[in-house]
Amino acid sequence: MDILQGLNEKQKEAVTTTEGYVRVVAGAGSGKTKALTHRYAFLVDMLGVATDNILCVTFTNKAAGEMKSRIRTLIGDHDTGYICTFHGFCVRELREDIHLMHYPKNFTIIDDQDQNTVFHTVYEDRAIDPRRYPYSLARDVVSAQKELLQYIPLINQTDNEKLSRLYESARKPEEIIFYGYLLEQKKNYALDYDDLINFTYHILTTYQDVCSHWQKKLQYIMVDEFQDVSHRQYQLADLLSGYHKNLFIVGDPDQTIYSWRGADVKIFLQFPITHPDTKTIIMDNNYRSNAPIIMGSNSMIEKNSQRIEKKLVPVKTGGSEIVYFHGKNVQEESGWIADTIGALLKRGYNYEDIAVLYRAHHVSRPVEETFLKAKIPYVIYSGVEFYGRKEIKDVLSYLKMLLNQDDVSFLRTVNEPRRNFGKKRLELVRAYAKAHGCSLYESLKANMDQELIKKSKANEYVTLIETYKETYQELRITELLERVLADTGYEAGLKSAGEDERLENLAELKQSIYDYEKTANESTSLEEYLQNIALFTNMDKEQRKKSVKLMTIHASKGLEFPIVFVCGLSEGIFPNSRITGYDDMEEERRLAYVAFTRAEDQLFLSDAEGYTFQGESRCPSRFVFNVDERYLKYIVPIEPERKELFLKRIEGSEHFMQEEKEPAIQTGTRVRHPYLGEGTVQLVDHEHKCYEILFDKIGTPRNIMMTMALEVIDEESEG
Numbered sequence: 001m002d003i004l005q006g007l008n009e010k011q012k013e014a015v016t017t018t019e020g021y022v023r024v025v026a027g028a029g030s031g032k033t034k035a036l037t038h039r040y041a042f043l044v045d046m047l048g049v050a051t052d053n054i055l056c057v058t059f060t061n062k063a064a065g066e067m068k069s070r071i072r073t074l075i076g077d078h079d080t081g082y083i084c085t086f087h088g089f090c091v092r093e094l095r096e097d098i099h100l101m102h103y104p105k106n107f108t109i110i111d112d113q114d115q116n117t118v119f120h121t122v123y124e125d126r127a128i129d130p131r132r133y134p135y136s137l138a139r140d141v142v143s144a145q146k147e148l149l150q151y152i153p154l155i156n157q158t159d160n161e162k163l164s165r166l167y168e169s170a171r172k173p174e175e176i177i178f179y180g181y182l183l184e185q186k187k188n189y190a191l192d193y194d195d196l197i198n199f200t201y202h203i204l205t206t207y208q209d210v211c212s213h214w215q216k217k218l219q220y221i222m223v224d225e226f227q228d229v230s231h232r233q234y235q236l237a238d239l240l241s242g243y244h245k246n247l248f249i250v251g252d253p254d255q256t257i258y259s260w261r262g263a264d265v266k267i268f269l270q271f272p273i274t275h276p277d278t279k280t281i282i283m284d285n286n287y288r289s290n291a292p293i294i295m296g297s298n299s300m301i302e303k304n305s306q307r308i309e310k311k312l313v314p315v316k317t318g319g320s321e322i323v324y325f326h327g328k329n330v331q332e333e334s335g336w337i338a339d340t341i342g343a344l345l346k347r348g349y350n351y352e353d354i355a356v357l358y359r360a361h362h363v364s365r366p367v368e369e370t371f372l373k374a375k376i377p378y379v380i381y382s383g384v385e386f387y388g389r390k391e392i393k394d395v396l397s398y399l400k401m402l403l404n405q406d407d408v409s410f411l412r413t414v415n416e417p418r419r420n421f422g423k424k425r426l427e428l429v430r431a432y433a434k435a436h437g438c439s440l441y442e443s444l445k446a447n448m449d450q451e452l453i454k455k456s457k458a459n460e461y462v463t464l465i466e467t468y469k470e471t472y473q474e475l476r477i478t479e480l481l482e483r484v485l486a487d488t489g490y491e492a493g494l495k496s497a498g499e500d501e502r503l504e505n506l507a508e509l510k511q512s513i514y515d516y517e518k519t520a521n522e523s524t525s526l527e528e529y530l531q532n533i534a535l536f537t538n539m540d541k542e543q544r545k546k547s548v549k550l551m552t553i554h555a556s557k558g559l560e561f562p563i564v565f566v567c568g569l570s571e572g573i574f575p576n577s578r579i580t581g582y583d584d585m586e587e588e589r590r591l592a593y594v595a596f597t598r599a600e601d602q603l604f605l606s607d608a609e610g611y612t613f614q615g616e617s618r619c620p621s622r623f624v625f626n627v628d629e630r631y632l633k634y635i636v637p638i639e640p641e642r643k644e645l646f647l648k649r650i651e652g653s654e655h656f657m658q659e660e661k662e663p664a665i666q667t668g669t670r671v672r673h674p675y676l677g678e679g680t681v682q683l684v685d686h687e688h689k690c691y692e693i694l695f696d697k698i699g700t701p702r703n704i705m706m707t708m709a710l711e712v713i714d715e716e717s718e719g
Contacts, residue, residue, distance in 0.1 A: 049219060
């Protein structure tokens with residue numbers, strides 16, 4: 001088939017510009033996935049590049065799966081090589097090279113819940129109160145320390161002696177948590193998501209021969225959703241492309257909404273500065289949404305300053321205006337949403353065509369209550385991923401025990417189902433493990449003759465692990481899972497307890513493993529399956545339900561729906577009340593832009609009067625007023641006096657945030673004060689929002705507030 005068939009001119013340009021640094025600014029609904037997949041096919045079919053020499057990085061495993069499927073349609077049954085997330089690529093690289101870190105090939109990957117188990121072990125050992133230092137804080141401490149990469153030499157040792165000494169001598173809670181966490185990780189050869197990136201980056205920057213191997217191998221690198229990459233991910237992509245210098249990035253800075261994950265919009269914006277001779281292609285045709293949705297969204301996002309100038313051009317003509325409803329209270333707002341859904345059903349839409357988006361989960365409560373009364377079926381994307389659910393993690397931990405017998409999996413499985421293995425027995429096992437430097441499972445085996453252990457059903461547990469540890473390689477993963485579920489009594493326990501939803505989840509897990517085995521290009525091992533599944537999020541189960549979808553805007557990223565409601569559009573809710581800085585407000589506006597551009601046929605906006613959690617009266621969101629009124633239909637007109645009051649309130653907060661921006665006056669600038677005369681700025685004090693200025697006619701410097709009107713008379717810096 002003709003690879004270029006069906007592409008517009010900008011898409012063709014993106015597909016056929018194969019060499020050098022290429023930046024594609026792909027607006028919402030502009031067909032960037034189509035451009036990416038056709039570019040991949042162009043490299044393979046037209047240039048003859050082997051798939052093994054192409055790295056295509058996507059933001060989620062779901063996106064990677066869809067991309068593989070589309071590419072296979074274009075190029076046939078070729079092995080699609082490296083189409084994966086950054087973390088997925090790092091797992092592939094570490095399978096080959098992690099021995100350089102003195103780690104085994106079958107390392108374990110741990111997620112947030114596994115991290116909590118590790119923290120619990122450390123807290124118990126050193127008597128740290130989780131109420132004073134919650135696990136979320138511990139996770140932030142560990143992640144911040146790991147960002148510096150200084151921990152790598154500590155765990156890149158053949159033994160744990162130095163790390164153990166640091167842990168035992170640590171006195172500050174932050175140090176105890178950090179060193180204890182590292183020690184538990186190393187003992188179990190466990191890597192968290194930060195480690196996957198950091199280990200890979202360390203190996204590539206330390207071992208030139210390994211780096212050269214990967215650089216030469218990966219002749220073409222493409223990164224999707226580049227606006228969402230962290231600095232370390234950017235460094236990794238830049239490093240890997242260092243030999244051939246063929247790095248193709250695609251994204252939309254107007255959709256950067258993950259700064260809390262480390263994303264920095266400036267990486268995308270400044271790419272041509274860091275990479276001279278970059279070619280920039282702007283894809284601005286929108287194929288998704290009706291014209292008023294696009295024109296209204298354009299008018300809102302233009303209020304941001306940190307962006308690449310572009311206006312989406314709607315390919316669809318016509319369409320209804322964006323509808324805005326201002327309710328007297330949240331019940332009236334949610335009632336209007338329910339009534340509107342009823343009218344949409346009469347027009348031929350189905351429940352599954354409709355999504356209700358919101359900034360925070362608490363906004364969904366009145367909507368849920370109203371939907372229940374109106375008997376509108378709905379499903380909430382609560383953020384609990386399929387593979388994060390208890391029953392799924394329990395069963396997968398059993399499978400991990402057959403490989404590594406790591407402490408995290410042991411603690412999750414030893415008393416699940418109940419085996420009378422409580423705190424006292426666990427303390428005995430922990431004490432022995434600490435004294436003998438062994439895993440908890442090895443400690444349990446060594447203490448099977450202890451009277452306290454004998455009174456439990458630990459022998460059944462050990463027998464099961466030892467049996468399948470020796471035979472798991474002879475079984476398909478699906479068969480192994482069935483036997484483990486049966487022999488542990490886990491599935492039978494759920495049946496007797498009437499846990500239908502949990503049983504449905506286990507059935508879904510079985511189906512997913514069956515699909516994995518069926519579609520894998522090579523014989524699948526349990527090791528590879530568990531490493532892949534640790535990175536994967538599955539939402540298919542919910543997506544199949546014929547229901548209205550309720551979700552946060554962050555969860556909606558990458559999705560699209562014929563009908564979209566964005567509710568709770570009040571100041572203090574959206575934008576969030578915690579937003580005080582100008583950059584953060586721009587990200588909130590980008591979040592609104594993402595929400596608006598999910599809609600294909602019709603976009604509905606709503607808010608309600610009432611009071612915020614801080615006791616202030618609610619005001620409609622500035623994002624409603626940011627939309628050009630030519631594209632906005634008010635269901636309930638707001639009185640001119642009230643609207644003027646709302647706008648003044650918003651203008652006041654905008655003025656405050658303008659002061660928060662980087663001041664135009666920098667160190668070394670010559671300025672003129674209306675009373676103190678001319679002087680030179682010695683220091684810009686961001687914390688106290690003032691300039692330290694040494695005036696020509698005054699012997700000592702003065703602190704002058706940034707709000708003071710100063711005239712710049714000489715912008716040349718003294719360096």
